[in-house]
Amino acid sequence: MNESRMWLAACTIALCLAVIAVAGCNRKPAASGSPFPASNEAAGWTKTGETRTFEAADLWKYIDGEAERYLKAGAQRVETADYRFQNKIDAVVDIYTMGAADSAAKILDSEPAGDAKSVPLGDAARLYGQSLVFRKGPALVRIVAYQESAETPQAMLDLGRKIADRLSR
Amino acid sequence: MNRGDSSRRDFLKKCATGAAVLGAAGKAWPEPVMRAEGMPLLAAAEQTAAPGKSKVVIARDAMLRGTTTTVDSSRVLSLLDRAMQSFFNVDHPAEPWKKLVRPGDTVGLKINTLGGRGLSTNVQLVEAICERLQEIGIKAQDIIIWDRDTDEMDRVGFRTSTADNRVQCFGTDRIGYEDELSTFGKVGSRLSKILTQRTNVMINLPILKDHEGAGVTIAMKNMYGVIHNPNKCHPNGCDPYVADVNMLPAVRSKMRITICDATTACYEGGPGFKPQYSWQENALMVSQDPVALDYTSWQIIEKKRAEKKLKTLEAAGRPPRYIATAADAKHQLGTNDPRRIDLIEVSA
Secondary structure (H helix, E strand, C coil): CHHHHHHHHHHHHHHHHHHHHHHHHHHCCCCCCCCCCCCCCCCCEEECCCCEEEEHHHHHHHHCCCHHHHHHHCEEEEEEEEEEECCCEEEEEEEEEECCHHHHHHHHHHCCCCCCEECCCCCEEEECCCEEEEEECCEEEEEEECCCCCCHHHHHHHHHHHHHHHHHC | CHHHHHHHHHHHHHHHHCCCCCCCCCCCCCCCCCEECCEECCHHHHHHCCCCCEEEEEEECCCCCCCCCCCCHHHHHHHHHHHHHHHHCCCCCCHHHHCCCCCCCCEEEECCCCCCCCCCCCHHHHHHHHHHHHHCCCCHHHEEEECCCHHHHHHCCCCCECCCCCCEECCHHHCCECCCCEEECCEEECEEHHHHHHCCEEEECCEEEEECCCEEECCHHHHHHHECCHHHHCHHHHCCHHHHHHHCHHHHHHEEEEEEEEEEEECCCCCCCCHHHEEEEEEEEEECCHHHHHHHHHHHHHHHHHHCCCCCCCCCCCCCCHHHHHHCCCCCCCCCCHHHEEEEEEEC
C-alpha cells in the first residue's frame, strides 16, 4: 500500500516536472537564439560586453522613468550589450521584446522623427547621426553611438542589418 | 494668470539672452529651509542674491570641448570656478567651498548616472570638485562619489574606489539601504546608507534632462537616486513624490548646493540618452534653491523644444507640476516664482 502511494507520488512529481519543462520551452523558442551579433559578424564591430537582460518587472532598473511607457505598450523584457566599431566608435544596443508588432510600433511612433532618415530595415526604421531605431515584428531595436563621425550612420546600419537577420531566424 | 504668463515669458527671454537680475521685487519666501547642524545653509547665497530672492547662476563656455567631443578637464575646472565664485560673489576659487563645508565634514557627491554614457554627470566635473574640496582641507577619504548602483557608475567612467586615503567611489548597492522607512506625504522609502551613515553633507550633481513621466529631471528629481523604491514614485507625473522625497529629513538637512551638469542636455526622450534629442549647452548651473534651479532649467528645456518645433511640456501632457508643489506652503523647498529668482549668467 505504502509502495503504491510512493509510486503514485513519484509519477505525479515527474508529470509536473515534464509540464514545467515544456512550458519553459514554449516561453523561449529553441530556434530564436541570441539576436546580438558576435564580434566581426558585422564588419568592424566587436561585442565588448556581456548581454544583460531586464525582465518587465525590473525594467525600471535599466530605464527608470521611461519604463512605464514601455510597460504600457506591452514590453516583456529588454536585452542590452555594448559594442565597439574599429576602436573608434562605442555603442550600446538595446533590444526590447514587446508583446506584439503593434506594441513596438507604438513606441517608435510616439517618438518625434526629427531629422531622421528613413532607411529600409525591418518593418520601419529611423537613422540619425548617432542613433538607429528600428522595429521588426515584436522587437524594437535601439542602437546609440557615443561618437559622431562620417562613418557612424553606415556602421550602425551594418550592425542593425545583422541584428535584423538574427531576429528573422 | 496673464501676469504670471507674462512674467514667465520674460524670464524665458532672459534665460535666452544674457545676464539678468529679474525685476519686480518679490516678497521674501519663507525662512531658510535647509539646515544642518545649526548651519543656515542658504545664508551664504542670501548674502549675495538680491533681497528676498533665490540666486541661480548659469556659467557657459562655448569652447568647453575644444575641437573634440569630450569636455576638457582644465576648462571644466575654470567653468566651475567661475560659476561658484559668481554664485558666492568671491574672488578666489577656494572661497566658495569654505562657505559650504569644513574640514572634518564627510561630503557626498550625488551624481546621476541613470542616463548611461552620454548623459551622466561628467567625471571631469566631479574631479574638479574633489580638487577644490581637498584644497580647503577635506580629506580624500572623506569625499564619497555615489549613486544608486556601482555598475552604472562604472559604465560611465567612475572607477570604484574604497581604498584608504583615496576619494571613495561606489554605489548604494555596496552598503544598502536603511531598514526603516523614512516618510513624508505620499513617500515612504528606505534611504541609502551612504546618505544616512557615511556623509553629513550632500552636494547634488544632476543633469539637465527631459523626463518622460515627470516632464523634467534636474535637481530635485535626482533625489530619487537616494531611495530604494523610485519605481513607486512615478504616478501622476511624479507629483507630489519628487517634492515629498526632498522633504525627507536626511535629504533636506544634508543638501548644501546643487551644481547641475548642463554640458550635454536633453529636451525630449529622457531620461535615457538619445543623441537625436540632446544638445551641447556647455554650461554649469548653480543654486542653493533646488526649486529655483529646476524652474530655471525647465525654461531652458522649453526654449530648446520651441526651437525644435516640439509642443511645450504642458501641451505634451507632462508639465513638471512637482516644481510648483515643492514651492507650496506644505513643502517650502524654494521658489518657482521668476520674480523671486535672481538669475545671473556668465560666459567664458
